[in-house]
Amino acid sequence: MNETIRKQLEHRTIREFKDHSIPHEIFEQLIEVARRTATHTGMQACSIIRVTDQEIKNQIAGVCNQEYVARAPELLIFIVDQYRNYQIAKEKNFTAESAKDINRFFASFTDACLMAQNVVTAAESEGLGTVYLGSIHNNTEKICEILKLPELTFPVLGLGIGYPAQDPQLKPRMDMRLRVFENAYVAFDNYLEEIRDYDEEMRTYYDLRDPGRTVDSFSAQVVSRFKHSNPKRQNMLDAIRKQGFQLTD
Amino acid sequence: MNETIRKQLEHRTIREFKDHSIPHEIFEQLIEVARRTATHTGMQACSIIRVTDQEIKNQIAGVCNQEYVARAPELLIFIVDQYRNYQIAKEKNFTAESAKDINRFFASFTDACLMAQNVVTAAESEGLGTVYLGSIHNNTEKICEILKLPELTFPVLGLGIGYPAQDPQLKPRMDMRLRVFENAYVAFDNYLEEIRDYDEEMRTYYDLRDPGRTVDSFSAQVVSRFKHSNPKRQNMLDAIRKQGFQLTD
Numbered sequence: 001m002n003e004t005i006r007k008q009l010e011h012r013t014i015r016e017f018k019d020h021s022i023p024h025e026i027f028e029q030l031i032e033v034a035r036r037t038a039t040h041t042g043m044q045a046c047s048i049i050r051v052t053d054q055e056i057k058n059q060i061a062g063v064c065n066q067e068y069v070a071r072a073p074e075l076l077i078f079i080v081d082q083y084r085n086y087q088i089a090k091e092k093n094f095t096a097e098s099a100k101d102i103n104r105f106f107a108s109f110t111d112a113c114l115m116a117q118n119v120v121t122a123a124e125s126e127g128l129g130t131v132y133l134g135s136i137h138n139n140t141e142k143i144c145e146i147l148k149l150p151e152l153t154f155p156v157l158g159l160g161i162g163y164p165a166q167d168p169q170l171k172p173r174m175d176m177r178l179r180v181f182e183n184a185y186v187a188f189d190n191y192l193e194e195i196r197d198y199d200e201e202m203r204t205y206y207d208l209r210d211p212g213r214t215v216d217s218f219s220a221q222v223v224s225r226f227k228h229s230n231p232k233r234q235n236m237l238d239a240i241r242k243q244g245f246q247l248t249d
Numbered sequence: 250m251n252e253t254i255r256k257q258l259e260h261r262t263i264r265e266f267k268d269h270s271i272p273h274e275i276f277e278q279l280i281e282v283a284r285r286t287a288t289h290t291g292m293q294a295c296s297i298i299r300v301t302d303q304e305i306k307n308q309i310a311g312v313c314n315q316e317y318v319a320r321a322p323e324l325l326i327f328i329v330d331q332y333r334n335y336q337i338a339k340e341k342n343f344t345a346e347s348a349k350d351i352n353r354f355f356a357s358f359t360d361a362c363l364m365a366q367n368v369v370t371a372a373e374s375e376g377l378g379t380v381y382l383g384s385i386h387n388n389t390e391k392i393c394e395i396l397k398l399p400e401l402t403f404p405v406l407g408l409g410i411g412y413p414a415q416d417p418q419l420k421p422r423m424d425m426r427l428r429v430f431e432n433a434y435v436a437f438d439n440y441l442e443e444i445r446d447y448d449e450e451m452r453t454y455y456d457l458r459d460p461g462r463t464v465d466s467f468s469a470q471v472v473s474r475f476k477h478s479n480p481k482r483q484n485m486l487d488a489i490r491k492q493g494f495q496l497t498d
Contacts, residue, residue, distance in 0.1 A: 001278065004253040004374035008282045008367060029250065033257045035425050038369070040383050041474055042420065042467075047428045056432050079434075084427065085471045088440045092468055096475035103482050107383055110406060113362030114369075114381075118257060120287070121370050125253035132363075134289050134356055148433040157359060171291065176284050178333065179296045183305050184397040185328075191337045218291075219341055222334045225290055226345035233352050237496060247486060247496075 007124050012170055014129025015066075015209070017162025021073045026126050030161075033122040037115040045104070046112035046156075047081040049147045050074070059146050060158065064135035072160030077136065077147060078116045080108040080154040082245075099152055100246045112156040123161050133158030138230065140239035151244035168208045172201040174218065192219060256374055261419060263378025264315075264458070266411025270322045275375050279410075282371040286364040294353070295361035295405070296330040298396045299323070308395050309407065313384035321409030326385065326396060327365045329357040329403040348401055349495045361405040372410050382407030387479060389488035400493035417457045421450040423467065441468060 001009075022030075034048060051057050054070070060077075061069035069075065086099040098104065120130045136143050136158045143155045174195055178188070188194050199217035207215050216224065241247055250258075271279075283297060300306050303319070309326075310318035318324065335348040347353065369379045385392045385407045392404045423444055427437070437443050448466035456464050465473065490496055 002374050004256065005278050005282060005371050007253065008371055009285050011285050011287060013287060029254050031425050031429055033254060035422050035428070036258050036260050036419075037366070038260060038262060038381050040381075042470065043474060044423055044428065047430065047434075049434065050429055050431050053432045081428070083434075083436070084440065085475070087436070088444070088468050088471045089475050091439065091441045092472050094472045094475065096472075098475050098478045101478065103386065103485050106386070106485055109358070110362050110383065113359050114366040117286070117363040117366035118370065120363075121367065122254050122257055125251050130287075132287050132289075134359065137352065137355070150434055150436060153434060170285075173284050174293055176280050179284070179293065179330070180280055180299055181296065182299050183302045185296075185298065185332075185399055185402060187332070187336070187399060190340065191333065192340045195337070219337050221291065222337045223341050223343045223345075225292060226334070226338050226343065226347050229347045229350065235497075236352050236355055248484075 004125065008121060010170070011124065012168045013131050014164045014166060014168070015068045015131050016165040017071065017073050017129065017160070018165045020163065022128065022161065027074070030119050030122050033118050034115045037118040039111045040107040043085060045080070045082050045085055045108040046115055047079050047084070047153070049077040049079060051077065056146060060136065060143065063139045063142050064133055064158070065138060066135060069133060069158070069160060072131070073162035074160065076119070076159045076161070077143070078112040078156045078159065079149060080105060080112055080156060082108055082152040083150050086152050100244055102245055102247055105154070105240065105245045109154070109156055116157050116159055119159065127163070128161055129164035131160040133160065137236060138233055140236055141242060144239065144243060149243065154240060154243050154245070166208055169206060172198060172205055174198045195219060253374065257370060259419070260373065261417045262380050263413045263415060263417070264317045264380050265414040266320065266322050266378065266409070267414045269412065271377065271410065276323070279368050279371050282367050283364045286367040288360045289356040292334060294329070294331050294334055294357040295364055296328050296333070296402070298326040298328060300326065305395060309385065309392065312388045312391050313382055313407070314387060315384060318382060318407070318409060321380070322411035323409065325368070325408045325410070326392070327361040327405045327408065328398060329354060329361055329405060331357055331401040332399050335401050349493055351494055351496055354403070354489065354494045358403070358405055365406050365408055368408065376412070377410055378413035380409040382409065386485060387482055389485055390491060393488065393492060398492065403489060403492050403494070415457055418455055421447060421454055423447045444468060
């Protein structure tokens with residue numbers, strides 16, 4: 001097994017980081033990796049906001065409702081960005097109404113995710129740890145406001161990066177025979193039976209966020225997650241519409 | 250610079266592959282990398298359809314309108330999958346209406362993208378080449394039908410993998426000072442001025458899909474892409490709704 005894959009298989013979320021920042025040279029490499037990431041039709045319609053201002057970090061941590069976010073040495077927000085190309089077209093005397101297409105939005109959203117994961121792999125290859133912050137969507141409109149995101153942009157995913165100050169267990173994952181299917185989707189008759197061992201394995205996992213306590217079985221976590229939808233989590237479609245994208249044909 | 254990052258910086262899209270397939274052991278490693286990819290709240294709500302049936306490959310190539318898709322030694326379709334967890338909850342006597350939430354859809358969509366990019370990096374680290382297929386969304390509903398995707402699943406991204414039978418130039422990319430901003434989005438006054446060198450650099454690039462001819466400047470490509478929206482590309486929101494997700498609060 002090569003070193004790249006070996007490191008990928010060791011991925012764990014890191015939420016607490018050492019105090020010191022990332023060397024400039026390494027950060028530049030991460031940005032270059034972002035730059036070289038595959039992008040839909042070569043359009044590069046996604047961008048990154050690097051948050052260095054502590055007050056802004058605090059505000060984002062507030063939206064995420066996770067105080068460790070404010071302590072991340074690097075905090076990047078990956079965004080959909082159709083604004084730049086819209087302006088480029090405008091300077092060439094073409095007003096691109098199609099920049100607002102929801103399909104273009106999805107293409108850019110995809111690009112932003114690919115870029116984020118490429119940066120994560122690069123960071124981990126340098127011994128850095130990372131934490132994805134889907135929780136920026138607790139209040140997407142607030143994030144747009146904090147980062148002064150113009151029309152035709154949209155926050156996709158946050159990412160904290162730094163040198164790990166914790167060493168969590170590898171988190172158990174379900175067997176891929178339940179997640180990889182040949183030629184057509186396969187529905188199982190009895191999932192609880194299929195994940196029995198996995199459910200048991202999950203009970204032996206210690207979550208560093210609640211040390212000393214093992215966690216619920218996977219199936220219990222699924223029910224709990226479905227039951228307790230985050231009430232603060234607004235409908236993302238509203239935020240998408242407010243940023244100028246068209247949700248209808 | 251470490252080997253992982255060095256390879257990431259060499260990323261190019263590969264559309265033509267050698268005839269032989271991927272060794273089983275390598276494929277298993279790619280799937281294990283997919284398994285270990287970060288996932289929203291640990292829910293693992295995304296899956297992969299591995300297309301091995303030549304007739305199905307042909308059908309997907311038809312949707313993509315790219316005949317090389319049918320020749321890819323490996324063809325993977327990454328999908329949103331809230332179906333599995335919905336069933337798990339149901340078997341535990343909880344009917345999870347919230348599985349249909351559009352915010353959960355986006356979380357799964359993000360997860361599927363992260364998984365795809367992790368597999369791409371792993372594949373490239375083994376000397377394989379890859380091509381992303383956003384073009385499955387030329388007809389998303391048809392892809393759902395071909396792959397027998399049940400409710401609460403949704404195709405996100407296709408990926409062709411194999412040993413490269415071509416050696417394309419590294420594609421020019423714009424300077425990241427136009428794509429990375431500190432603390433707030435930065436709009437430029439004159440993008441054409443900012444990308445003047447890049448526009449010129451792009452004209453020296455040879456696209457293997459049209460050998461012997463250099464390509465348009467980036468700004469010309471932007472206008473052209475905005476002008477010629479693919480008419481076959483249906484509104485993805487319709488397909489999302491048809492797969493059982495709720496687009497309203």
